[in-house]
Amino acid sequence: MVSSGQLSPAPFAARATVPAEIDTLTLGDLASDPGRRRPVLLERDLLVLTTGGHGTAELDFRVLPCRPGTLLRVRAGQVLRCAGPHLDATVVRWDADALRGLDVDPDAVPAWIQLAGEDEDAVINEVSQLAVDCQRHHGVAAARGLLRHQLAVLLLRLSLVPERPRPGPVRERPRPELVPERPRPAPRAEVATFHRFCREVERGYQHTRRVEDYAARLGCSVRTLTRACLAVTGRSAKQVVDERVALQASRLLAATDEPIAQIGRRLGFSEPTNFGRFFTREVGMSPGAFRAARERPAPGPVVRPRPPADAVDGPRRA
Structure with missing residues (x-):
């Protein structure tokens, strides 16, 4: 386990895959082209935790700053592009059925979080352990419950992170969303x-x-x-x-x-x-x-x- 606030590089050096439901991978594995210039249309849900460097992520065309400790919650069907010559991140990816039957709502996790302090340490520890277990127990049926519950705990923890100001858009044409960031009170x-x-x-x-x-x-x-x-x-x-x-x-x-x-x-x-x-x-x-x-x-x-x-x-x- 990691307690220093920094991810251990070893678990993330190679892709760890549990094809049935949950896997972890690097940002480079996720990109469809080496230069990461083209957005990727996601078929599965993701958490993207920035582990090194500084850059930006375009999530459904909204540009968000990324630095160590930045976490993105990306939903299946969205498009994502991460830019930055030295931007590294660990990706947790799961299928729609991975959390079936568990008392957790992935949509309670905000699209952008800048982690800090104890929250950052705890999330790094959990992502690191999940990556290790995905790699060690790849293809082991008995590990399915372990990975599902680890992911559920991670999502629950993220849903409880204290609210922080979300960065404003960068070079973005102002158009209203279907659901505004500050919804008007309504009956x-x-x-x-x-x-x-x-x-x-x-x-x-x-x-x-x-x-x-x-x-x-x-x-x-x-x-x-x-x-x-x-x-x-x-x-x-x-x-x-x-x-x-x-x-x-x-x-x-x-x-x-x-x-x-x-x-x-x-x-x-x-x-x-x-x-x-x-x-x-x-x-x-x-x-x-x-x-x-x-x-x-x-x-x-x-x-x-x-x-x-x-x-x-x-x-x-x-």
Whole structure:
């Protein structure tokens, strides 16, 4: 175990993998290209603990500073790019079912934490031990419970870290999120309606952008949905849906080579021109220009991140 506040390099020198559910790896293993210039579209949930160097991380196009002790909580489906010639980090990665049956909510962990003092020492110790056990017990069925509970303890500890100011965005075009960082007080009934709407949008945004369709599914009126969205976010229900579609388009354009027209079809646009007009209106640049900007050291104007709908209740500081 490590108590000095510094990670022991040995456990992280090589990738340790438990393919079924939980593994640990280095930041270099996670990046899809050696220069880390291109964002990575994540298929699994992550914790990224910076262990050395200084740099930045772009999480869903929001630029965040990273230095030793910085921890990122990244959700499956988000895009991540870490920059810095000497930036090193340890990544804890897990499947959706890894925590099934355990009393822990991963979405209670904020997207960015700067650890310090006893909190930093404790998290470093737990990440270090988890990496050691992943490596030592790779493929051992009896170790499954050990790793699951170690991950649960780590997430619970992170959810209890005292709140610290989150850094402001860097070179970011100001666009509202689906869930603002400082939510407006709203009646409980409208908050509940908003949560239900967000979950339905998450299931259906690739198929429809019509608020009427979501209202029908939820058994309420368009006015009810719009009132709930305005109360919680200051944005209309239609804007909530469109921002979710634009965010997904941004992710696919930045992190994949999928043709632009095909991305548009995946998101419900029958004509490429309609998709282009929609994206330009929402993001401020064409899909082609946005894709070209993915190789730049820092992002241009982009859609700001939106937490998954299921995380609406949870993150106090995300």
